[in-house]
Amino acid sequence: xxxxxxxxxxxxxxxxxxxxxxxxxxxxxxxxxxxxxxxxxxxxxxxxxxxxxxxxxxxxxxxxxxxxxxxxxxxxxxxxxxxxxxxxxxxxxxxxxxxxxxxxxxxxxxxxxxxxxxxxxxxxxxxxxxxxxxxxxxxxxxxxxxxxxxxxxxxxxxxxxxxxxxxxxxxxxxxxxxxxxxxxxxxxxxxxxxxxxxxxxxxxxxxxxxxxxxxxxxxxxxxxxxxxxxxxxxxxxxxxxxxxxxxxxxxxxxxxxxxxxxxxxxxxxxxxxxxxxxxxxxxxxxxxxxxxxxxxxxxxxxxxxxxxxxxxxxxxxxxxxxxxxxxxxxxxxxxxxxxxxxxxxxxxxxxxxxxxxxxxxxxxxxxxxxxxxxxxxxxxxxxxxxxxxxxxxxxxxxxxxxxxxxxxxxxxxxxxxxxxxxxxxxxxxxxxxxxxxxxxxxxxxxx
Amino acid sequence: xxxxxxxxxxxxxxxxxxxxxxxxxxxxxxxxxxxxxxxxxxxxxxxxxxxxxxxxxxxxxxxx
Ligand code: HEM
Ligand code: SF4
Numbered sequence: 001x002x003x004x005x006x007x008x009x010x011x012x013x014x015x016x017x018x019x020x021x022x023x024x025x026x027x028x029x030x031x032x033x034x035x036x037x038x039x040x041x042x043x044x045x046x047x048x049x050x051x052x053x054x055x056x057x058x059x060x061x062x063x064x065x066x067x068x069x070x071x072x073x074x075x076x077x078x079x080x081x082x083x084x085x086x087x088x089x090x091x092x093x094x095x096x097x098x099x100x101x102x103x104x105x106x107x108x109x110x111x112x113x114x115x116x117x118x119x120x121x122x123x124x125x126x127x128x129x130x131x132x133x134x135x136x137x138x139x140x141x142x143x144x145x146x147x148x149x150x151x152x153x154x155x156x157x158x159x160x161x162x163x164x165x166x167x168x169x170x171x172x173x174x175x176x177x178x179x180x181x182x183x184x185x186x187x188x189x190x191x192x193x194x195x196x197x198x199x200x201x202x203x204x205x206x207x208x209x210x211x212x213x214x215x216x217x218x219x220x221x222x223x224x225x226x227x228x229x230x231x232x233x234x235x236x237x238x239x240x241x242x243x244x245x246x247x248x249x250x251x252x253x254x255x256x257x258x259x260x261x262x263x264x265x266x267x268x269x270x271x272x273x274x275x276x277x278x279x280x281x282x283x284x285x286x287x288x289x290x291x292x293x294x295x296x297x298x299x300x301x302x303x304x305x306x307x308x309x310x311x312x313x314x315x316x317x318x319x320x321x322x323x324x325x326x327x328x329x330x331x332x333x334x335x336x337x338x339x340x341x342x343x344x345x346x347x348x349x350x351x352x353x354x355x356x357x358x359x360x361x362x363x364x365x366x367x368x369x370x371x372x373x374x375x376x377x378x379x380x381x382x383x384x385x386x387x388x389x390x391x392x393x394x395x396x397x398x399x400x401x402x403x404x405x406x407x408x409x410x411x412x413x414x415x416x417x418x419x420x421x422x423x424x425x426x427x428x429x430x431x432x433x434x435x436x437x438x439x440x441x442x443x444x445x446x447x
Numbered sequence: 448x449x450x451x452x453x454x455x456x457x458x459x460x461x462x463x464x465x466x467x468x469x470x471x472x473x474x475x476x477x478x479x480x481x482x483x484x485x486x487x488x489x490x491x492x493x494x495x496x497x498x499x500x501x502x503x504x505x506x507x508x509x510x511x
Contacts, residue, residue, distance in 0.1 A: 062505075065505065066505035134455075135455075138455045138456065142455075142478075145458060145459070145478070149459065149478065150459050150460055150461060150473070150475075151475040151476055151477075154475065383501075384497065384500070384501070385500065385501075386501055386503060390503060391503075392503060392505065393503075393504065393505045394456070394504070394505075396458075396503040396504055397503075398458060400460065400503065401458075401460040
């Protein structure tokens with residue numbers, strides 16, 4: 001087996017948040033070095049109880065994504081889920097601590113308790129889509145798709161445009177403006193409104209949802225004060241979501257908002273179970289935060305590539321493509337993990353039953369076998385083959401249409417108002433090995 | 448050539464319709480995409496293959 005020492009470039013420290021915070025150029029050089037030398041690589045993160053397979057190639061990831069019967073989602077979906085439970089136990093709720101105390105658990109079972117523990121916010125009945133397998137996964141997903149159905153998303157275009165114009169009208173030219181908390185706020189405003197959060201609670205809700213984004217990734221290196229801060233916010237978030245749902249159930253769920261749709265939906269002939277309904281409410285509110293991150297990367301990429309921005313001003317019909325190019329170039333969800341349900345051979349390596357597999361979507365997005373000039377940002381790029389930034393197959397992102405619709409409208413409107421902007425200072429980043437986003441993006445807009 | 452759609456998987460976001468409207472269709476109130484021609488003509492093979500490749504849910508398979 002090839003080892004890291006065999007190459008001049010040091011290979012990625014996949015478990016380490018700091019790896020993802022460095023300059024893109026050396027980072028992608030490290031990723032490419034591993035992809036080319038060892039596309040299916042057994043990696044042992046320091047401090048982890050066992051290793052995991054790193055899948056770097058687009059083709060291999062497509063195989064895994066379309067074979068949920070070979071690669072289960074039940075046993076974790078992010079690298080941190082495979083941490084030594086002892087190092088993250090403080091970030092888990094009571095029920096998960098107890099479950100992890102049982103003897104003779106397999107690595108896979110431990111990962112499940114860690115993964116479900118961090119998402120559940122103390123609720124042992126919590127059921128997330130990303131931690132389920134077919135056939136139940138399809139049944140759960142079709143309930144969510146009732147709320148995210150394409151006809152509904154298409155009908156939102158007018159409302160999205162109104163909200164976008166309202167926020168963009170508040171942006172002043174020629175002064176330093178933080179994109180993340182101005183234009184970046186639009187999807188969160190939209191999602192809280194759609195979900196049915198009362199207007200007076202929306203701002204707090206949005207604050208809480210950003211803490212939830214951090215909680216999705218468990219990280220042994222997080223310090224105790226940060227863990228406590230996140231936990232406090234997340235508990236409040238969960239309590240608000242519970243309240244909202246209880247209120248909709250009590251009132252019969254007759255409204256048009258997403259919480260009402262979930263409250264009156266059925267799952268296998270009965271009302272949607274609480275643990276499932278609550279995970280959907282989390283999803284809606286988080287959707288505002290992931291889309292905020294996407295918008296921020298688009299705004300940054302267009303500040304860094306003025307020629308590409310000018311192209312969009314001249315050809316607004318390219319904006320949708322520019323959104324996908326940004327997703328490819330600056331992915332938010334860096335990777336997705338699965339657990340092998342039986343021995344499978346990929347790229348000449350035998351992946352054993354129970355092994356954890358990480359598909360590095362960001363690597364597939366730069367795979368030389370799929371992309372011409374992979375390190376170039378090109379808004380005219382053809383996407384005959386899709387990037388991996390929304391995942392692929394059974395668990396591919398159900399919010400992709402909504403995210404693309406939002407972002408396209410927002411940048412069409414923004415470019416029509418401000419054809420030009422540049423960076424007014426260094427961007428602030430937040431990130432975990434699973435999710436990347438921006439805490440601030442100082443821009444100066446020009447008319 | 449035979450087009451097989453896994454309805455359980457389909458999200459109805461309609462990417463396949465953009466690639467090959469001759470074979471796939473989606474009305475505003477459809478929950479799954481409709482296959483208009485189950486056994487399309489060979490001349491449509493390239494387009495159908497593109498649709499199957501781009502479908503994010505891997506819901507389309509082609510037999511034959
Ligand atoms: C804005 C940019 C977004 C990006 C880049 C993104 C990315 C992703 C990715 C990569 C996955 C697959 C994870 C895996 O393979 O393990 C995923 C799944 C998911 N996303 Fe998104 N997402 C975005 C927005 C949204 C929105 C707007 C919603 C909801 C309205 C949403 C809801 C979900 C859900 C529920 C899943 C789990 C699906 C399943 O397991 O079947 N996402 N997303
Ligand atoms: S692209 Fe796939 S998931 Fe989307 S509508 Fe077509 S078949 Fe369904």
